[in-house]
Amino acid sequence: MSDFVTFILAIISAMLIDNVVLSRFYGICPFLGVSKKVKSSLGMGIAVVFVILVATCVCWPLYTYILEPAGIPFMDTVAYILVIASLVQLVGLFIKKYSPSLYKSLGIYLPLITTNCAVLGVVQTNTDTGLRFIDALANGLGTSIGFLVIIVVFSCIRTRLESANTPKAFKGLPIALITAAIMAIALMGLQGLFAGI
Amino acid sequence: MANTKRYVITAITLGLICAASGALIGVTNAITAKRIDQNEKDNIQRGFAEIYGQNPVVSDPKPIEGKDYTNQVYTVEIEGVEGVQYAFRADGSNMYGKISMLVGFDSLNQFKGMSIIANTQTYASTLNQNYIDKIKTAENKSEKIEDVKCGATYGATLIRDMIHEAQEVAKQINPKE
Amino acid sequence: MKREKGQTKKNFLKGIIQENPLLVSILGTCPALATTKSLEAAIGMGILFTIVLLCSNVLVSLLRKLIPDEIRTPAYIVIIATFVTMVKMFANAFLPELYSTLGVFISLIVVNCIVLGRAEAYASKNTVFDSFIDGLGMGVGYTMALCIMAFFRELIGTGGFTFGQIFTFIPYTALIIPGAENFKISVFQNPAGAFIVFGLILAVMAFYKNRKAEMKAWEIKQAKLKAAEDAKKKLEAQKANVGGQQ
Numbered sequence: 001m002s003d004f005v006t007f008i009l010a011i012i013s014a015m016l017i018d019n020v021v022l023s024r025f026y027g028i029c030p031f032l033g034v035s036k037k038v039k040s041s042l043g044m045g046i047a048v049v050f051v052i053l054v055a056t057c058v059c060w061p062l063y064t065y066i067l068e069p070a071g072i073p074f075m076d077t078v079a080y081i082l083v084i085a086s087l088v089q090l091v092g093l094f095i096k097k098y099s100p101s102l103y104k105s106l107g108i109y110l111p112l113i114t115t116n117c118a119v120l121g122v123v124q125t126n127t128d129t130g131l132r133f134i135d136a137l138a139n140g141l142g143t144s145i146g147f148l149v150i151i152v153v154f155s156c157i158r159t160r161l162e163s164a165n166t167p168k169a170f171k172g173l174p175i176a177l178i179t180a181a182i183m184a185i186a187l188m189g190l191q192g193l194f195a196g197i
Numbered sequence: 198m199a200n201t202k203r204y205v206i207t208a209i210t211l212g213l214i215c216a217a218s219g220a221l222i223g224v225t226n227a228i229t230a231k232r233i234d235q236n237e238k239d240n241i242q243r244g245f246a247e248i249y250g251q252n253p254v255v256s257d258p259k260p261i262e263g264k265d266y267t268n269q270v271y272t273v274e275i276e277g278v279e280g281v282q283y284a285f286r287a288d289g290s291n292m293y294g295k296i297s298m299l300v301g302f303d304s305l306n307q308f309k310g311m312s313i314i315a316n317t318q319t320y321a322s323t324l325n326q327n328y329i330d331k332i333k334t335a336e337n338k339s340e341k342i343e344d345v346k347c348g349a350t351y352g353a354t355l356i357r358d359m360i361h362e363a364q365e366v367a368k369q370i371n372p373k374e
Numbered sequence: 375m376k377r378e379k380g381q382t383k384k385n386f387l388k389g390i391i392q393e394n395p396l397l398v399s400i401l402g403t404c405p406a407l408a409t410t411k412s413l414e415a416a417i418g419m420g421i422l423f424t425i426v427l428l429c430s431n432v433l434v435s436l437l438r439k440l441i442p443d444e445i446r447t448p449a450y451i452v453i454i455a456t457f458v459t460m461v462k463m464f465a466n467a468f469l470p471e472l473y474s475t476l477g478v479f480i481s482l483i484v485v486n487c488i489v490l491g492r493a494e495a496y497a498s499k500n501t502v503f504d505s506f507i508d509g510l511g512m513g514v515g516y517t518m519a520l521c522i523m524a525f526f527r528e529l530i531g532t533g534g535f536t537f538g539q540i541f542t543f544i545p546y547t548a549l550i551i552p553g554a555e556n557f558k559i560s561v562f563q564n565p566a567g568a569f570i571v572f573g574l575i576l577a578v579m580a581f582y583k584n585r586k587a588e589m590k591a592w593e594i595k596q597a598k599l600k601a602a603e604d605a606k607k608k609l610e611a612q613k614a615n616v617g618g619q620q
Contacts, residue, residue, distance in 0.1 A: 174580060
């Protein structure tokens with residue numbers, strides 16, 4: 001199979017079948033915290049896509065060409081989190097300078113991304129599982145787009161839930177979590193989608 | 198000027214913290230590295246016991262070069278069984294992660310069994326249930342190896358290719374006609 | 375500075391009950407959902423987490439006057455990442471089963487909001503001893519919350535509990551309720567079950583909180599009614615008194 005097809009397949013499987021939030025449990029905090037409004041969840045999702053892509057492009061070469069040859073692969077977590085934290089700052093400064101309007105809508109989510117497990121989780125699994133660069137990129141892209149899709153869909157459901165007649169004890173987070181469970185069950189149905197290939 | 202001084206102090210503090218962190222982790226690594234190696238060795242010994250049924254006498258590994266997956270060969274001797282048997286260490290990876298395993302053959306180069314040392318595939322549990330466990334329990338193991346449709350087809354195909362390559366290497370090392 | 379009596383105890387208990395990091399503040403949810411498949415894994419995760427939290431709290435509190443304000447967050451992150459890496463290595467060396475079960479979630483303690491949050495909000499402002507107690511309370515509270523989730527997930531998902539698979543120094547024991555294998559609901563072992571259990575626990579907590587509030591409101595209302603009645607009676611008595619005098 002050509003590399004292109006495997007690339008696309010890897011994106012789809014990281015995005016839907018093995019969704020970050022609903023089956024790998026990365027990034028639950030922003031998933032529950034920033035999903036009250038559709039607009040803010042869209043902003044958070046796009047910011048995450050951006051940071052994960054850049055972080056993958058920086059951290060994979062960092063590990064393969066610097067940490068590993070230098071004999072200190074065990075410094076990976078420290079290096080990654082420093083890279084991610086400074087990257088988030090840099091991206092923030094960059095956007096602020098060149099597109100103030102974008103900064104206005106994305107800026108407040110950027111600091112939250114440093115503590116989003118999705119970013120560190122993806123970067124860490126990329127090198128822990130020894131993926132090639134193109135696979136790492138596919139994993140990053142699929143994971144982050146999966147996060148974007150799920151958080152937007154979830155926020156749409158949550159805005160409806162606000163006005164729904166739920167029992168008093170379930171108001172707010174509990175019913176949102178049960179909704180997430182039903183979404184996870186729905187995505188379980190996609191497992192084995194590529195079994196025939 | 199005051200600003201510059203402040204920047205310098207900040208940079209030095211951060212540098213010191215990083216240096217201290219590196220030193221601490223380095224020391225921890227020195228303490229734990231031996232133990233981690235020993236764990237891996239125990240793991241491999243357990244793998245051999247799983248393939249050959251009892252604790253076999255295993256030689257030190259010899260490297261194999263120029264193959265895609267197979268990278269080490271062991272000679273295995275078992276009490277009461279004649280002939281030298283060969284086992285191979287194979288490492289492979291695909292877009293879902295890495296697989297490291299031992300592949301064992303008997304003295305007639307028939308596939309004897311395999312043992313997974315590390316499996317970081319995303320669908321590791323599906324792969325275990327629907328492919329690896331079926332091979333381990335099957336009567337006719339070679340037939341089950343070919344049946345890779347299991348819900349984690351890429352991982353299964355990788356394992357099949359690794360076993361095939363090890364089989365070829367076994368035939369080269371231990372020619373039986 | 376004089377310490378109030380019982381302050382240490384209060385400081386410790388607040389992490390367990392009033393400010394439980396998982397059940398009240400809803401922080402650190404990722405490992406709570408991912409590592410609560412079995413009770414044993416939850417206990418392991420809780421212990422590793424508590425160790426990291428204790429060490430980072432103590433060190434941050436020690437260095438609180440040395441670290442300039444501008445680089446507070448990066449410095450804390452480096453400190454936390456250092457301890458996480460050390461804990462990861464020790465786990466890999468001495469508890470390899472725990473290490474392979476928890477996988478990447480040991481590394482993800484670095485970005486756990488609780489550790490960074492406690493460093494920022496508490497340890498950077500308080501003494502070493504207070505920070506230590508705070509870390510201990512928060513760690514124990516988090517571990518207990520994880521155990522509650524894992525208890526229900528393992529009980530419903532597998533029909534009992536197994537020990538000795540991760541902590542291999544304990545002999546292997548499987549406490550399966552007889553006949554339970556026909557009634558287990560295996561979806562509770564899947565990701566979906568984690569969300570359901572967490573949602574239900576939060577709902578139960580909200581229910582009791584609501585009821586407490588309602589009881590309080592009812593009591594206040596009763597007290598008010600009683601007071602009003604008393605005042606009325608008093609007034610009537612006064613009137614009667616006035617009438618009698620006339």
